[in-house]
Amino acid sequence: MAKVNPEFATEIKKYGAHDFNACFNCGNCTATCSLSDNNSSFPRKLVRYSVLGLESEIEASIDPWLCYYCGECSTTCPREASPGELMMSLRRWLTAKYDWTGLSGLMYKYLPFTIFAFLATALAVILFAFSKSFEVDTIMHFGHQFEMWAIIIVFTAILIPNLARMWWFVILKPKIKVKFLTYVKGMQELFTHMFTQKRTLGCDDSQSRWLIHLIIVLGYLSLLFTTVVLDWFGTNSLFIILLGYAESIVLFTLTFIFVRGRIKKNKELNKFSQPSDWLFVIWLFLMAFSAFLVRIFIDLDFIETNLWLYLFHLTVLVQWAVLIVPFGKWTHFLYRSFAMYFEKIKQPA
């Protein structure tokens, strides 16, 4: 017996959902959705769950992650109930739900908190630089070290426990029995989706969205690899230097297109940008662009006298690594692929 909870509507509205109460369950959204199928029928079902506030049903559902927001449901909704935006908000709500620290929820719901966290990290970077007497080499060395440690800590302390929570919500708590061998066999699904996002191809809208997104993901991952493992800022290898340039140029150009899309609201999915969406694309752009400039300054020997540029890059990097990656939109990279994985292993063989 599920309990109706009208407060849930108020809660989910803080995550960006709006007007979904207007839904009268015609099912146009599900009919028009090219990804919805018999196994996972959305968004109508989730709209209904949200209206009724059936929290446990929603938290056990991986359907929000199976939607890639083409926006077709929102444009065809006769009640203008914005089902697409509700799905987006449910993803934010689920992200907060999975996060054991609770910081994710705070950042989604309260903009002042997010601003405070970003200002605090910026201040921390400046204070750190001050403590090192603004010495370029020390700071750059630290910056490189930070990247590696940040990745390890964020993954072990936050992301892996959160993934475990997701596992608990969608598999263990609803008492779905999955054999160990199924877990192993499903791995292929996990990595295919993590690195190709091939499910997006099922959406009816333009496939260029998938292509640009794919290039951004690969560009981001390779730039990360180039800076962290290949030490782009410290290397003398011409190949690596040029590789880094190429990667950063691709990344900031394409993220620029994404930012411009959100400003112009040219698609249904760009109509209702939340702070978390803005932060994600802008910081990705800033990170790639500032890294590009830092490397140019290094190559032109300007960096010694223009430490502010590196500090700016480092600030963006730190904010990205300690705020956006563990608590912000970055996590969709993991949750989406794990959702596909869980979806696969949930199905009886």
Place this chain on the structure above:
Amino acid sequence: MKERIGVYICHCGGNISDYVDVEEIGKMLKTDDGVVISKDVMFACADSNQKDMISDIKEYKLDAIVVASCSPKLHLHTFKNVAERAGLNPTNYVQVNIREQCSWPHSDKPREASVKAAGLIRAGIKRVAYSESLDNIEINVKKAVLVVGAGVSGMKAAIDLARLGNEVYLIETDYFVGGHITQTENLFTTGQNGKEIVSRLYAEIKSYNNITLFTGTSVEKVSGSLGNFAIDIRIKPRYINGKADLQAVQNAMNDCTVLVNDDFNFGFTKRKAIYKNYPEALPDVTVVNAEALKNEKEFLAKHASCLDLTQQDEILSLTAGSVLVTTGFDSYQPKEGEYGYKTFSNVVTLPELNRLIELNPDKLIFNNKPVKKIAFIYCVGNRQTKGENKYCSRQCCSSAINSSLQLADKYKGINAYHLFRDIRTYGKQELMYEKSSKQGDIYIRFDEKEPPVVEQNEKTLNIKVKDYLTSKKELEIEADLVVLVTGMVAREDSKQISEKFKIPIGTDKFFNEIHPKLKPVETVIKGVYIGGSCQGPKNISESVQSSLSAASKINALLKGGTVSLDPVIARVNNDACVWCGKCAEVCEYTAIKEIESGDKHIAAVNKAICTGCGICAPVCPTNAIEIAQFTDNEIESMIDGFMEKIDLKVREKESESTEEVSGVKMKEYPQLWKNILETMNGNKLTIPEISEKLEVDKDIITYHVMTMHKYNVVVTEGMDKKELYYYYKLKN
């Protein structure tokens, strides 16, 4: 006896003449007794023929005419008018239906159809020979109307009738006017307070000298008929001395300590035994609850100047030309235990909720507890497929949603759940549903077979319901207050009212109009009209619309001071009548009364009431009563006419042309069938092939070939394997 009769037989352009040999019949009837002219015409209803008929009537001095054509429903009045224009009394006209009764149904047997038509026409001729010239009955009517029920419908109708110059008697059983709408603070879709509307209407009523309002008054006895209804009304006393000054009454009211349940607030509050429904209730005269005060000797003695418990009911006689019944409805009263009503204290009906909303200006508090979560359960006592009230009450969905919007508007933090079967906020009321669903009201659809179950929890009510919108997921809802959205039922006293005025009651117990579309406010009783929700569930605007339409009907009726009625009514032969009373017994309209005539008692027919239904004629043992235009002479001569031998030479070609193809006998196949058969020409063809060859749409060919197949005209033979179509061929 009419001896110069004209007979016109219509071809109806082939509709009749294709099967009935109208020419031959016309020739045959020429020699019948009394027939002066008999002819067949292409279209009897055509203007040219109408002119010919008029000149015939004048030239040959015809005294009666018969037209044999279509149903009298279609052209009775056309030819009555022709007769009238030619100076003939329209009652000397008879129409015979040889199209619907001969040519159409008997197209397969043209000979028999012709014989039947000839018989019917001859019967018509015999009947018209005995027809009398009758004039319409003129009745003087009194320009006064009794309006029963001073709710919003009755008040509006009374105002309009008075404005048009009629004397209006407006009576109301309650001591105060306005009815149900005074109990609602916010009416959809205008958001007005019902009390304001009533005050406005009351002020308007007061401004007319020709409206007399009686409150605390009911209908005691009704007699008379259209134009002159004699109505006795019973006026209950207010137990207030009419001569006492207002201050004294006010003092008595202030002084009164006896409290009784306040019925106006459904017993949620108490009121003094000297009361008004609400402070501004109209008319502005207090009422004494005599029952509650009868033992308060001291109090009564103190205020003896204004209180008078010895007052008795008063009977008053009125005369009215017409009656408008606007008695309204009762709200359905849930049975004890229906969704926990009366078993759990926090289950109320929608009208009760509306009182609660008005009684709680800032915070909604019920049974000393604040109310935050409200669950509405719709269609209570309505739309019961197995129960008594099968109808939908039209206004309850809108009313409930309006209350829900008002709750959200008036109080903070209210959560509303709507457990509905279907939402019927038709027309502009849909906007309320839109607003309500967008403001976050939760709508849960259930089925009549699996209604919600209301249970009492420790602190709140718990409702279990299967949500049809999430594939019957079982849901649990906590609510502080459960509101049963009850519909409308016929008033408890509707049976008594119906008996007094003889208004028929439907199976739903509401009053019945003659025809829902064509005579929506008229009843079978001449001069008695119905308006508002006594007729069936209506919202306020619909109620007012119907009562105003009745008002305009009544005004049109009374305007001239006389009413002209159809002369087809019962007549008594005074010499033959011995007054046994049998006719009066069977008359459903009480049109027959016993009167004294000379030295004996006989039956008399009230011309205004009699509808000419004819039920009295066959029961009369002395054959003293008959119906005009349906006298024994007319009916018997018709039978004789029909029985006479028909000597008719029918065209032979007709029977020859009857085609007989393998079992089906048909005078003639439709042209398309012939074409199809021609196209087949012994070969087998598929439907698309036929369609292509004939250049006729495939759907039409499919339909016809299927029908031909059904009647064994064609049979299938094999199949086009590639296109998957059957081959059809002519049956051998």
